[in-house]
Amino acid sequence: MPISQAEADHRAASDAERIAWVDEQDCQLGALPRAELRARGLIGRATFILLFNSAGLLCVHRRTLSKALYPGYWDVAVGGMVMADESYCESAARELQEELGIGGVILRECQRFFFDQADSRLWCAVFTAVSDAPLILQPEEVLEARFMTVQEALAEASVKDYCPDSLQALRAYLEIQAEHGAV
Secondary structure: OOOOHHHHHHHHHHHHOEEEEEOOOOOEEEEEEHHHHHHOOOEEEEEEEEEEOOOOOEEEEEEOOOOOOOOOOEEOOEEEEOEOOOOHHHHHHHHHHHHHOOOOOOOEEEEEEEEEEOOEEEEEEEEEEEOOOOOOOOOOOEEEEEEEOHHHHHHHHOOOOEOHHHHHHHHHHHHHHHHOOOO
């Protein structure tokens, strides 16, 4: 299925963004364009925001077909690459606002982990947020979104294409919750 010109333009702009380049210990080495970081197999920083509503349901969304990684996949977290001049928290707030139109909420960082696959090498920070505000989907990145239980999302991930990095983020969050007796 072909992508629209707007999606192609968005992807080109996204590939040119300067991303924080880090080593395997998450120490910043500099900044590189996103496409170069990915092409050279270098490590970047990323944020994953698990958005819940006040009923405890998780927001799950489907990525557009123009995404360089996991096009059309379902995703349990919004987020993205940390820009060269951003902190993890600043990136998380920006991504939540851009992708779902949610701003002014408390972001709680709960875990960091290293994600290492051939097409994606990332130091990841996992955040949670709670909001009942209406979602405003960014059309260049999000096709659709809905709320479901965490268990429903994990079950669906066994039969549908879900982003492996955000599933790891969700599992990291669940491990922390289990350690604190909150699950």
